[in-house]
Amino acid sequence: MEDKLAYKGITFDDVLLEPRYSEVLPSHVDVSTQLTARIRLQIPMLSSPMDTVTESEMAIALGKVGGLGVIHKNKSIEAQAEEVTKVKRSANGIIPDPVTLLPTDSVSQAQELMRKQNVSGIPITERDGKLVGILTRRDLKFLESSELPISAVMTKENLVTAQGNVTLTEAERILTDKKVEKL
Template sequence: MDIRLGLTFDDVLLVPGPSDVLPGEVDVGTRLTRDITLSIPLLSAAMDTVTEADLAIAMAQAGGIGVLHRNNSIAEQAEMVRQVKKFEAGMVVNPVTMYPDQTLADALDLMARHKISGIPVVERASGPGPKPLVGIVTNRDVRFATDPTQPISELMTREGLVTVPAGVDRETAKRLFHRHRIEKLLVVDEDFRCIGLITVKDMEK
């Protein structure tokens, strides 16, 4: 019986040929549309098992693009777009906020709806735009609270808030996370208005 040679991919090794071109000199950018150019030629599929907000953000950070699926309601699609657009270089721009007179029930609802574990608390000031920061409420603050009508002002952390200005560099943010043993940095402007939020998870992405 004549048994012929059979090979699998694991049995074969292709030896790279020599090249004078260094990896850093290679441009793999590609044009997606007339006006959109990607740094890498990768695009994630618009499938509900593939691309939602988290992957769209990760693809953008890598230089590609993620196409959000639409196998959900218009409101849910808009929320995914909002999450992606608010993510900026590790910082959530104009994060979800609460007012001190809102309740524990409101906080739990926002945390569940937006899949977040901490919410900046701001003054109920009039007019559009960012509001002055007065505290932050996190999972630790509400973990053992039982009265859904209890105001956030009685639960939130007021003292020792760790804040940074917009444009803080990653190394400084990491040092603050380590020094204060916290998972969230509040980004404020010159008037101490909350304009962003940096989390440990965002820094690790």
């Protein structure tokens, strides 16, 4: 009798990777996966949208390591939205070494960097590292020319900053108190 299966799948129990010496360093290995035209995962890991598998906790854990958690639909739309809000809120943590640009760099450079790094704002610093402004998507919203220098469109006044080591809780309090999105 002919096998009717077009492809036979395997599970984790079917695979064994034997440890061996390798010249390839882990930092030189790219396991990222293009999930869709606009979504690239840093690890090829996607959780199942099942109520026993993925809620906000699993989605947050996967997101932290570069994967994606798909929230299940066995909840009301409001409850699903609440789970998504928890995940999104957790993603807005402290960035210890943010990418920066100079005020003389062009807006087009900033747009490209924002796209590549998937960030909504970039601190603008002098060559000595002194903060002089911030450029956010809001600054770029009605821009007519992307060849302008960043200094022409960045936010310069009323920058909210924190000195030294700030915990996520302290940062969230400052953001809430000052009613801003970037610290």
